[in-house]
Amino acid sequence: MFSYKLPGWLLHVRIWDIAGIFAYTLTLSLFESLIALSALVLLAAILPQPLFRQRFATQGGLLVLLSAGWLIPAEIDYLEVIKEATVKTLIYWSGWYLASLIVAAALIYYFRRLEEGLNSFLDRLTILLYVYMPLSFLSLTIVIIRGLVV
Amino acid sequence: MNLPISRRSFLKSLSVLPFLPLLHSQLNFGEEPQPLSQSQERPNILILVFDTLSARHMSLYGYNRQTTPHLARFAERATVYHAHRASGNYTTPGTASLLTGTYPWTHRAFQLNGRVAEKHQQDNLFRAFSGGAYTRIAYTHNLLANVFLDQFHEDLDIYLKPREFYLADTRFFDPLVANDFYTAYLSAEVRDFLLLSVINEVWRTTYRRTMLKEQYPSGIPEASHQAFFLLETVIDGIKAILSKSRQPFLAYFHLLPPHEPYRPRHEFQDRFEDGWMATVKKPHFFSKGQPDERLNKARRQYDAYLAYADAEFGRLYDFMIETGLLDNTYVVFTSDHGQMFERGIHGHRTPVLYEPLTHVPLLISQPRQQHRQDIYTPTSCTDLLPTLLHLTGQPIPDWCEGQLLPPFGEPGSDRSIFSIEAEHNPKNSLLSKGTIALVKDQYKLIHYLGYDGYEDKHELYDLGNDPEEMEDLYLTKKSLAADLQHELTEKLLQVNQPYLA
Numbered sequence: 033m034f035s036y037k038l039p040g041w042l043l044h045v046r047i048w049d050i051a052g053i054f055a056y057t058l059t060l061s062l063f064e065s066l067i068a069l070s071a072l073v074l075l076a077a078i079l080p081q082p083l084f085r086q087r088f089a090t091q092g093g094l095l096v097l098l099s100a101g102w103l104i105p106a107e108i109d110y111l112e113v114i115k116e117a118t119v120k121t122l123i124y125w126s127g128w129y130l131a132s133l134i135v136a137a138a139l140i141y142y143f144r145r146l147e148e149g150l151n152s153f154l155d156r157l158t159i160l161l162y163v164y165m166p167l168s169f170l171s172l173t174i175v176i177i178r179g180l181v182v
Numbered sequence: 183m184n185l186p187i188s189r190r191s192f193l194k195s196l197s198v199l200p201f202l203p204l205l206h207s208q209l210n211f212g213e214e215p216q217p218l219s220q221s222q223e224r225p226n227i228l229i230l231v232f233d234t235l236s237a238r239h240m241s242l243y244g245y246n247r248q249t250t251p252h253l254a255r256f257a258e259r260a261t262v263y264h265a266h267r268a269s270g271n272y273t274t275p276g277t278a279s280l281l282t283g284t285y286p287w288t289h290r291a292f293q294l295n296g297r298v299a300e301k302h303q304q305d306n307l308f309r310a311f312s313g314g315a316y317t318r319i320a321y322t323h324n325l326l327a328n329v330f331l332d333q334f335h336e337d338l339d340i341y342l343k344p345r346e347f348y349l350a351d352t353r354f355f356d357p358l359v360a361n362d363f364y365t366a367y368l369s370a371e372v373r374d375f376l377l378l379s380v381i382n383e384v385w386r387t388t389y390r391r392t393m394l395k396e397q398y399p400s401g402i403p404e405a406s407h408q409a410f411f412l413l414e415t416v417i418d419g420i421k422a423i424l425s426k427s428r429q430p431f432l433a434y435f436h437l438l439p440p441h442e443p444y445r446p447r448h449e450f451q452d453r454f455e456d457g458w459m460a461t462v463k464k465p466h467f468f469s470k471g472q473p474d475e476r477l478n479k480a481r482r483q484y485d486a487y488l489a490y491a492d493a494e495f496g497r498l499y500d501f502m503i504e505t506g507l508l509d510n511t512y513v514v515f516t517s518d519h520g521q522m523f524e525r526g527i528h529g530h531r532t533p534v535l536y537e538p539l540t541h542v543p544l545l546i547s548q549p550r551q552q553h554r555q556d557i558y559t560p561t562s563c564t565d566l567l568p569t570l571l572h573l574t575g576q577p578i579p580d581w582c583e584g585q586l587l588p589p590f591g592e593p594g595s596d597r598s599i600f601s602i603e604a605e606h607n608p609k610n611s612l613l614s615k616g617t618i619a620l621v622k623d624q625y626k627l628i629h630y631l632g633y634d635g636y637e638d639k640h641e642l643y644d645l646g647n648d649p650e651e652m653e654d655l656y657l658t659k660k661s662l663a664a665d666l667q668h669e670l671t672e673k674l675l676q677v678n679q680p681y682l683a
Contacts, residue, residue, distance in 0.1 A: 040293060040294065041368070043292075043293050043606070043607070043608045043609055044290075044292065044293045044296050044297075044608070044609035044610075045368070049364075049365050049368075052362065052365040052366075052369070053365055053368045053369045054369075055369075056359075056365065056366050056369030056370075057369050060369070175359075175362075178361070178362045178365065179358075179359060179361050179362055180361070
């Protein structure tokens with residue numbers, strides 16, 4: 033979306049302001065990531081230790097990946113069921129979401145190779161943090177500067 | 183020393199604190215609001231803008247469908263302008279011209295979400311009414327128009343954010359970025375707060391499907407993604423604001439209907455399933471390929487939505503009558519641009535500048551006016567600002583490009599009115615890509631600049647004899663076309679002068 037709008041912005045928005053747009057987007061993503069992480073930590077504190085805390089990275093990673101998998105198409109309106117939802121259909125699709133979580137968690141629990149595969153995938157994903165985190169904190173700095181100076 | 187209360191009791195007492203603001207709001211520490219009909223030295227000014235309202239779709243202006251019976255009631259005690267034109271074909275340039283009294287080549291708000299050029303930021307309606315005499319109030323549903331209210335917010339006494347009358351809004355964090363609202367707003371255009379926006383969508387979808395499905399069969403009106411509103415709420419809100427505001431006030435309310443999506447209340451839903459078809463016109467070069475059947479369906483839906491908006495205006499008009507507001511207020515009703523349902527084009531962001539896009543309503547009711555007056559002289563949206571200043575006895579600044587509206591003044595008989603579309607022209611470069619329409623007397627010249635495949639094209643229409651712009655006279659009325667073209671070229675050279683260096 034950002035690159036799609038960039039040509040139009042270049043016609044009338046200053047470079048520092050375009051950097052600000054990018055910074056706000058990343059800062060918002062950072063806050064959402066922290067919220068998601070907080071939710072996981074809270075779950076680990078609430079749920080029985082063997083169920084979640086002992087395999088925090090695996091279970092937490094699975095929960096985030098599946099939830100994002102459901103949220104992203106909902107956000108871009110791919111899932112028309114959200115737009116046309118009634119209480120009944122929401123319960124129906126929430127049921128599918130929970131069922132997918134339970135099934136995936138069970139598969140990971142009973143099939144060691146799946147768990148190893150997921151852990152391997154999550155390990156590789158952490159490489160993105162080396163780019164994402166510095167960019168996010170730089171963006172946060174830009175947002176703070178803009179808020180104070182602009 | 184032992185405290186007379188325990189720590190637990192003290193903590194319990196703190197639980198009352200969150201409710202104190204509610205108590206405060208119930209107490210009236212301010213002045214009693216004045217009756218709206220109270221006579222005063224300076225009249226109030228109320229400007230109502232209904233977005234995307236084409237005069238060509240109003241029964242008040244002779245449209246085939248009864249879309250605006252309530253505006254027709256208002257017109258019986260107002261001055262009705264029959265040849266009023268917007269300066270642009272979508273909200274950004276149109277609203278900027280309305281609020282600054284200048285054409286787009288001056289204020290330079292060409293692009294979507296564009297702002298008025300910094301050097302002209304102080305040249306606006308609200309600043310012109312500064313000095314303390316007027317309470318300056320503004321609200322808009324339209325996020326593009328809100329870019330200007332934000333830009334001019336220092337010149338406003340009461341600036342209501344769009345969310346004030348939304349059912350829900352995921353951009354609630356904007357107080358945190360008040361110093362940098364514009365950039366944060368553009369960022370929000372890229373993405374919303376993912377988690378909250380989905381939760382909000384789910385909640386509001388459930389709400390609207392269950393609670394309001396019968397009232398709004400096509401869905402609740404929507405300003406942009408997830409920004410739902412009820413027109414009834416904002417009309418009631420306007421009444422409350424006007425009743426409580428210190429007078430005299432200058433109030434600007436820019437409401438979204440009948441801008442798409444077209445979502446009328448149920449009793450208006452199928453009002454115009456009458457089988458009537460508009461004049462079929464051949465597709466333009468810039469056609470979007472919309473077939474006539476689809477255009478006619480969209481037209482019916484738009485007309486129904488307009489009828490709904492008109493009915494809500496009727497409620498506001500009844501309020502004005504009951505409270506006597508019309509006795510001491512100039513009431514202005516207009517639009518920022520129109521809407522197209524022809525030549526293969528549905529919408530308004532397009533390179534063309536035909537009459538459905540640029541011919542907008544203007545009605546002005548003077549205090550205690552009892553009879554209708556009709557004006558057929560071509561007028562421009564840039565004329566509103568200087569006219570309002572003149573009516574309230576204030577000087578008209580030099581930077582205004584508009585002239586006094588008749589009957590308050592006499593614009594030159596050979597005056598030219600312009601409309602400009604330049605969304606793809608760089609803001610701070612000379613005007614070389616866009617469309618410019620010049621209306622002089624009953625003739626209209628349209629010049630297309632810089633478009634691939636349609637470079638330097640002209641069209642000429644006789645609006646007096648051919649109001650539907652069916653017959654291009656550019657090649658047949660060569661002398662007239664040459665005169666108008668020369669005038670337009672001279673004007674372009676003049677406005678491009680600052681950008682030639």
